[in-house]
Amino acid sequence: MKKLTILSSVMLLLSLTAISCGGEEADQVEQETTEETIQENTGDLRFIANGEDFVRSGFISSDGWHITFRHLYVTITDITAYKTDPSYDPHSGDEIIGNIVVELNGVFTIDLAEDDENTEPILIGSLDDVPTGHYNAISWSMVPSIDGPSEGYSIYIDAQAEKGNQSYNVRLGFETGYRYSAGDYVGDVRKGFVNAGVPGELEMTFHFDHIFGDIDQPAECDLNMMAIGFEPFAALMGEGTVEEDLTTLERKLPEETYAKLLEVLTTLGHTGEGHCYCTVIQ
Amino acid sequence: MHGNPMKILLSSAALLMLTAPVFGHGARVVWEMQDDSVHISASFDDGQPLARAQVTVFSGAAPSVPYIVGMTDENGEFSFLPDKEKSLNWDVQVRSAGHGDIVNLSLTEESTVKNEQGKFTTLQIVLMSACVVWGFIGTAFFFASRRRR
Secondary structure, eight states: OHHHHHHHHHHHHHHHHHHHHHHHHHHHHHHHHHHHHHHHOEEEEEEEEEOHHHHHHOEEOTTSOEEEEEEEEEEEEEEEEEEOSSOOOGGGOOOOOOSEEEEEEEEEEEETTSSOTTSOOEEEEEEEEEEOEEOOEEEEEEOOBSSSTTBTOSEEEEEEEEETTEEEEEEEEEOOEEEEEEOSOBSSSOOOEEBTTBOEEEEEEEOTHHHHOOTTSOTTSHHHHHOOOSHHHHTTOBTTEEEEEHHHHHHHSOHHHHHHHHHHHTTOEEEBTEEEEEEEEO | OTTOHHHHHHHHHHHHHHTSOOOTTOEEEEEEEETTEEEEEEEETTSOBOTTOEEEEEETTSTTSEEEEEEOOTTSEEEEOOOTTTOSEEEEEEEETTEEEEEEEEOOOHHHHHHHHTOOOHHHHHHHHHHHHHHHHHHHHHHHHHHHO
């Protein structure tokens, strides 16, 4: 009887051990398989910048100024793509935490106004052999350029503004830095899918109609309510030229308008139509 | 600016605002299950509904191919019946005139969770079966030995 009890206990112990070890074994096999899959399956990931047709073709501001851009420079760095699960919600205001994170090194000054409406968005750079899958979040920083035509500014606008018989050269520089964090691309097609042999693409999109407004949208729509239009800049005109930066604008613009401008600048970054969480880099 | 306390206060307030997320004309999509359907509600950040906005639903099985294309109603709402056998992960994108948002829905069915938890390896199943059988044999031996006494 005693032998029988001991035998039963040993059997039970063995079973319990097997059950607990069996699960770990299965998990381990699954993990190894996943890692092998990632190593075997890599592809390229392209990063593009897009100022949209507003910038390439010009547009009419909410207060009736026809603005055409000769150049619109932005200086971008810390471009990072993420595969996140769960997906990143920019409304949360959290940092993006990725299972896989890849970064395009370098500082890039780009002219969003180059060419015309038929031009493809600008390729900033590409990463080779990144793990395949869906990159569903992106972050980047805009920092003051250290050289070139936009030196000292993260955003530099060189444009022509016309209304009736008034025509002005506009040169606006914004020296503040911004960090934008976005989730999945929102647009006509989905982006961020990297497959072996088929590159994926992520887009940093800039909505400059947020500053000037858009006459094609209703005056009471939230875009135009948020925008400051061009009149506040026109009021600063001297000798047919506006040449200002945030330092001078802080002194010259009405207080409320300047505060509104600071707020609007944080909303420029998007991925397609998807909004970003933005922090100001001091 | 210099020496004007009101202006300093306004500028400071503006800078403080900048450290928080700013979505001046952002869109937001929330969802919930209503029986077997997914109910979507889309609105601007100020709470106004995203009425008659384009809705595109993507299945996790083919996430770059639209599975359903539709439109929100006047209240910014939209419902669809997901095929849970196809996938438990769905993405829903809602767009209207430059405003947009996309949400990922991870549907977890109780039955599916149970199925996941109920997965055992062949070795585990064999040993558990052996254990049960041995239990019956042991019980039989126990009563048999008592009867002999």
